[in-house]
Amino acid sequence: MNIYFYIIRRMAYMIPILLGVCLVIFFLFNVVAPDPAMIMLGKHATAKQILEVRKELGLDRPWFSQYLDIVKSSFTFDFGRSWSTKQEIVDMIKNGAIPSLTVAIPAFIIATILSIVISMFVAFYRGSLLDKMTVFVCVALMSLSSLAYILFGQWFFAFKLGWFEISGYEPVFPQIISYVALPVIIWVILEVGPDVRFYRTVVLDEVYQDYVRTARSKGLSEKVILFKHILKNAMIPIITSIIIQIPFLILGALLLESFFGIPGLGGITLNAINSSDFPVIKAMTVLSAVAFIIFSVITDVMYTLVDPRIRLK
Amino acid sequence: MKNLALMLFVISLIGGTFTSCSKKEIEKVKTLHLYVSTQVKGMDPIFADDRYSSNEVGRVYEGLLEYHYLMRPYTLVPNLAEKLPEVSKDGLTYTFSIKKGVLFHDDKCFPNGTGRELIAEDFVYSLKRLADPKLQSSGWWILDGKIKGLNEWREKNTGKPSVDYAEEVEGLKALDRYNLQFKLTRPYPQFLYALAMSFAFAVPREAVEHYGPAFLNHPVGTGAFILPEFKQTNKIVYVKNTKFRNKTYPTDASDELKNLLEDAGKPLPLVDKIEVEIVIESQPAWLNFQKGNSDYMGVPKDNFASAIQGNTLSDDLKAKGIELIVEPSLDVTYVAFNHDSELFKNKKLRQAMYLAQDIVKQNELFYNNTGLPAESIVPPGISGHIKMYKNPFRGPDLEKAKKLLAEAGYPEGKGLPEITYDCPSSTVSRQIGEHFKQEMAKVGINIKVVQNPWPELQSKVQKRTIMTYGMAWGADYPDAENFLQLLYGPNRSPGPNGSGYNNPEFNQLYKSSSMMQDSPERTALYEKMYRIAAEDVPMMYGVHRQSYVVKHGWLRNYISTDFEVGQAQYLNVDQEKKKSLIGKL
Incomplete structure (x- = not known):
């Protein structure tokens, strides 16, 4: 088609x-x-x-x-005005999208690259102490509540050490870095645990496939097998996982934005829920539904690019 | 490990560099750093229906009257009015003269962008906006039924495509450029308080028409500070109005506030800039305060134990030059009964439940022992509150509660259905609900705690699909009437009387007092109502809360007040002291 x-x-x-x-x-x-x-x-x-x-x-x-x-x-996309703030909802979304993305995009890119690299690395050394330790650390990272990271990070790195601003947002470079760096780091930590575990499983699923055994018997090096053959085949579930997260990035991170005073869409949604501001809730629901549909189409199209065997029907 | 250390070093270098950069820039001018814990609803006075929004509106806009900054009990003084109004003998006509030469902020809505002079007609227009049926202001209640012809004007314009502001309203007239007259439908002694509320502040018609619906983001007032544009973001930055009229810091004060006269007679405002940070969560707000990023804040509940020891500030905070200010708030917490329910028409049951409730324990558990256990509905600090009064039904007295419960027809709670207790959905509200459940269980009363989002709780109260509910009421103005109205029968919900309490004797007293100006006779009526409200137990009173505010040593003239609108113009920052104290933080 x-x-x-x-x-x-x-x-x-x-x-x-x-x-x-x-x-x-x-x-x-x-x-x-x-x-x-x-x-x-x-x-x-x-x-x-x-x-x-x-x-x-x-x-x-x-x-x-x-x-x-x-x-x-x-x-x-004419959602009218918020019942609570009386502001135009479209303007609220426009104003909130950039702060949300300022945190979400770097966090997402760093977390994704880091997770893929770590998962390939531990898959390469599968079964070793390093692999086991990585899985242990990932589980440990996932076991803690996101609130614990936020509270500790804010108190220790921002308040005690003074490396970052405690909260707030300045849309001006370079000041913006001191405001968004800590939430980005916390986002990455929160994301890396489950991502590494998932990507590692995906890669390991491929490692035991027949084509890998064939490649080994042909005498190809482990690096070539891993990065040229396994990675390519593992890309389908990885792409699905990555692209499907994007709509949620647009909607912002509720807790992070709330604690770090980032005036993004997460905070807007949270306020709307707390004050039963239904026009805003409606707008955010429609927006997420549309984003979800668009990105699932993009995922399907990406499949065909990554794996020519897949046909769109 | 080496790589990790290197990474942390780089992060700290990047973060640290930009952190210090931003702070240096902020401190160039004398700046007040404030914080609010909720989103601000825009800058249109007629929509400023919560404390936070009206505080922000009050930095830019002004009204005819304001509360004297340094007088207690709260006293109204002229603000944009030249003097207090002339009131006719029958209490129905109020005539104001407004100050001459007061200018609106410069804005592009005016010809050449230069703010014009405020005139009496601006108040007529602004109060008509408050009554405009198209705008549906939540502040309409301050004028509803009170000004001759205004309700009729509103009625006439309801459903019309456009509202006719040119049509004259009998009770709301500009007599000339500087004189304004109100004619009331009935004596309304609280009318002047209403005019001091942000809903009644003056807006220029040109700005409303120029910006249209976006007016709420383009405030153009006469106030001490200018906000070029309001953006729904986490920071609001005001700058000093350099054309602000010749208004000076008060030169007189109540005895207990005489220590705040250091800036007496100085022109207002005392700072060049205000930065208001919106920080929703209490931890970052508290950490920011300790770093000196905000000048004062209320002590968060979760940090109370570490910040306040006994009733004084911890040594650690004292050493940083931080000071504690404790002031009673004009409010009351309560558990209300739904008086429509046959069950709660049984007075002995209500009294038994109140006796079973341990307010002292509740105060200790949920208010860090900072509240004043309430004996009735009117808080201390305003006339109508009876000092040293002891409510005979205030618990805990389990034996008496059990006796009354039996007399009510429910010995040991037998035959009594499960009673629902509805409360807001916050953790503390739930904990208070669970504590209430335990207290009632001691006398055999079975309570089910139901949590609701705030609007849902409001809706249940207004639709009366509720048995008991926990709530609080804060003063709109410093008059006992504002609390007693919660029990006036004709005010039943959706009016402020959510419990539906309807006692003819109380109603008669309320009606009589509502016509009277402040006088010993009126206070006597208030006290009678106070006793009825206590002994008839229409609701179970909790505590009158106190505000515990910490401030940095460099902030001058700060006092904790229930009516903060306009306060920022009186605050000052001692730059030298700040330089010395900031190093300790």
Whole structure:
């Protein structure tokens, strides 16, 4: 199948998926969520004012009309204003995306490269003490809560040693480094443990395949086998794992952003959840659904590039 | 290992270099470093409905009146008003003269970008905005039903495509360029307090029309500080308004605050810049304070034990030049009953539950013993609170509680259904709920703790699908009426009376007092209501909390107050002292 046709077809699948997402959002809005008028008006609300706000928000209209509004906003990306901050949600997302990505992109790239390198390395020395120690360290890293890393890192490296700012964000180079370096390091530590374990397993799965035995019997060196043959074959699950993480990068890291005062999308989402700010929650849900669909298409396309045996259907 | 050490060295070098760079830049001008623990809701006065947002709004905007910075009990003084208003004998007409020559901040919304003079019409416009049905301000309650013709104007414009600001409202008139008159529908002695709230601050029509919905990000006020643009981010930076009118630091003070007169008579504001950091989590906020990155902050609950020993500051913090300020807050925590429920119409049951509750223990466990156990609804510090009053039903007295429970028809809790206790979803609220459950179990009452996100709890209270719930109320203004209204029958939810308590005697007293100006007669009525609110046990009172604030030695003129709006203009930073103290941190 033509790759462009495949992409168009997959993108068309987005429509029913988004309609489903809208239905879930609608259900959350109308059944689970508290009355938005009460949220907006606060402790001195009167019954009359609640009715007025409900009218103003269009909550007195038939349900299908309200559902269509959600569908429309999901396709046009016009999410209106936040109930809590009264800001344009699109502007909030634009303002929050860069700080989130400032932390997420370097952390993600460093963690991914480091994890692949370490996993190849320990796979090369599989069964050795080094391999066992690495697995042990990975499990140890994964056993600690992310909060423990954040609290300790902030107290020790930023407060005691003064290597970094404790919290905050300055969108100016080079000051930005002192604000984002520590959250990036913590992100990398949090990511490396599970990634190394996963990539190591993927590589080891390949190590015992017939083609590796054939390559060895042909007299190829272990390095060539590892980096030329095994790595190429192990790339499919690695790519899946990497690309599928990208939508979550855009949405930011809730705890890291909250503790380090990074004004990113994670913090925006967290605030929206705490204050039941449904237009923002709706926007973030739609955004993540769209990002997820787009990146799963990219994953499929990447498969064909990495492994020509795969055909798009 | 060598590589690891090298990597750490490089990281420390990079981080350390840029850390010190940023600090040097910050300290060039006299700067106040503040912190807030929640997101700020923009800079439109009519939407500033929480303490944090109204504090930010109050740096840029001003109202007719403000609280005297150094007077206790809280006293209203003129701010943009020339003097306190003339009030007619019937208490229905208030006439204000406003100060001449007050300028709005320079902004591109004005011709040539130069701020124009504030006039009486600006208040008419600003208060109409508060009533605008299209905007649906959460601050409308301060004027709702109080100004002649304003509700009718709002009604008339509801549902219309555009709101007619040109239409005159009988009770809200600019008599001329500098004179303003309010006509009230009924005597409303708290009206002046309402005018001191940020909802009633003056905004220029040009800015609202120029920026449209984005006005909340482009504050244009008359205040001591200018914020060129508000961005929903983690830092708000204000600069001094160099055209600020000739307003000076107070020269008189209450006896206990006379030590804060060092800057008396100096022109305001006293600093050149304010940097407000938004730090949601308490650990980074506390660490930042200890590093000198913020000038003062409330002591976080989790750091209380290490920071405060006995009732004084730890030696470690004292050695760093940090000072502790303890002030009672005008608030009350409580567990309310849903009075719509037949179960809680049984007064003896309510009294028994209150007697079973150990507030002293709760204060020790959850407030680090810093709260003042409450005897009734009105906190100390405002008239209507009865000093030394002891509520006969305040626990713990398990024997008496059991006796009353039996008299209520539920001996040892037999026959009593499970009672739900709804609370917010924070850890501390849950812990308080679990403690309440244990206390009630001692007399045989079975409690189920239900946690809710805050809006959900609000919704349950307003829809009255609740049995008991834990909450707190902080003063909007320093008048007992603001607390007593929680028990006034006609205020039942969705009004502020969430419990639905409805006692005709209490209602009558409240209605009579609400017409009276501050006087010994009114205080006597407040005290009667205080006793009813105590002995009828419409709710189980918890504590009146106290604020424990730590500040650095270089910060001058700071006092802990319940009404912080506009406080920043009075604060000063002793740069020399800061240089010497910062080295100790």
